[in-house]
Amino acid sequence: MEDVRAWINGLPTCEASELELVERIRVLEELKAQAAAAQARLAVDLDSAVRQRHEELKVPAAQVGRGVPSQVAAARRESPFRGGRHLGFAKALVAEMPHTLAAMEAGLLSEWRATILARETACLSGEDRRSIDDTLLADPATVEGWGDRRLAAEAKKLADQLDPEAQVKRNARATADRRVSIRPSPDTMAIISALLPVAQGVAVWAALKTVADALLGEGDERTRGQIMADTLVERVTGQEVADDVPVQVTVTISDEALLAGGSEPAWLADYGPIPASLARRVVDTATKNAIATLRRLYVASTGQLAAMDSTATAFPKSLALFIDLRDQICRTPWCDAPIRHHDHVRSLLAGGPTTAQNGQGLCEQCNYAKEAPGWSARPTGPPDGPHEVETTLPTGHTLRSRAPDPPQPSELRPRVVEAEIFKPDVAIAIDYAA
Ligand SMILES: [Zn+2]
Structure with missing residues (x-):
């Protein structure tokens, strides 16, 4: 590991000719693909090692392997959700896509392009997937020069030929992915997006458009876009005027x-x-x-916090709200997921109290990962200082998380x-x- 780091740090950037500069960019690109392939193999090895340890500990079957995505994520400085994606991708590569993996190891196929192939073949049997892997990547020259879109289209075409039902399965999977999300937009605006089955999506759009057309016909002075946006808010929140403050804004x-x-x-x-x-x-x-x-x-200075603490084993509403407001999002480093669980940092079994100091907001995945064998956590900050938690992974690595600073x-x-x-x-x- 150290020699690779030393080599990259030692690369001189000036004094090189254009030819050398371009060649180095190419070599580093190949190295990135090779590194991604190595990471995939290592992730699969880590998964096997953890599963073996869990089986020896007689962990219930459904919980074997729990926490591995979070370990992969922590190593890659990414969210546990993405860690899970990386692990699933790695398993597919190693088990069912040997030529794709080999092309990465040869530095010829980037991690992103391999991800496209895994995605487009995700609904197929292992056998069909291996067949597409063979057709496209047995000779990596086949896909050389193809854009990402063409690569996806060719893989999809083969998938449809091999398994005509695959499209139906893909659709069922996509439908299960329906969701609503929010993200901030500049100038204190927000974008609410809904990922919907196509018929429902079109129906929502048509309903908003019908209202706008009718009101514009009656001489409403707002633009079509403004009427549609206002109608969306009114219909969803049940208010008569979009401008009224929605219920439950914290x-x-x-x-x-x-x-x-x-x-x-x-x-x-x-x-x-x-x-x-x-x-x-x-x-x-x-x-x-x-x-x-x-x-x-x-x-901070009068013990108000102590008054919120509880002798109950579950966090009472006021304390749970306090944790939501203090932590804002899941406390795991790099995890952006919303808070779903109010977790005892030191578990109840280990004698952890139900207090704000021993509480943290976690998403579901992070909370389950933390319950896997070999994980432990403790609050580390002083009671009146910023809230800090140190989580120790089964490998002895630690994750430190500090609550965001509250308004002063x-x-x-x-x-x-x-x-x-x-x-x-x-x-x-x-x-x-x-
Ligand atoms: Zn999380």
Whole structure:
């Protein structure tokens, strides 16, 4: 390992001729493909080693191999979800796509192009997959010069010939993948996307368009796009006017930003940071409609946190909410998934208490991985400092995670905040010092 690193670090970049520069770029590209092939073999070996250890420990069959995607992910500095993808791809390469793997090992096929082949043949039997692997990659010159799109199309064509039902299976798989997601867009806008079976997707679009056509006909002054966007919000949230604040929007904002015109950005749950002025507008509208709740998040210096702790084995609602607001997303490094589980960092079995300090927000996959044999975790930060967790993997490697910094409190007195209580539809979590 060290000599490869030393060689790459030692490559001089100046004084080389154009010819040398181009040749080095090519060699490094080949090295990347070779490295990806080696990573695939190593991932499969790791999977076998972990499965063998789990079997020796008599782990229930359904849990054998649990945590391997997270180990692969940690090694690659990627999310556990992608770790799972990498592992599935590696297993397919080693078991069913020997020529594809060989082409990578020869530096002739990139990891991405091999991924395209694995994806396009994913619904086939092992035998059919091997046949396509043989047709396209027994001689890598076959695909040399093909663009990614052509590579995918040729693989798909072969798949349809070998297994006409494959298209049906692909469709069933794609349908199972239907989902709705949100991501931030510039200028504090958000993009909501829905991945839908085609008929439903077209139906949603047509319904919005029909409303827009009708209203435009009646002289509505908004653009077609604006009417469709407003109608989408009204239909989905059940409100009569899109501008009303949707039910259950959670904003975390410092008292200074909320009450004293401060400029520190606030955090909108499921979205991310928003400017203080926009957060104040959201809160204003909610307050006018008497649907806002102000909730003290914590007071670092007065033991407010301790009051939220519980003797129950499950996290009570208030503590779970606190963890959601503190952690924002799954606490595993590189994992972007939303929080689904409120996890005892040190498990209940190991005597871990139900406290904010011993709690963390994790996605499902990360929580299950952490329960595999050989994993352990402990909170490491001081009780009044930033919340920190150290997770130790079965290999002894450690992952450190630190909660995002909360909005900074000002010197305002708590009673100013406590006076404001409204109907509990919109929760505004406030962080302030005593
Ligand atoms: Zn996660």
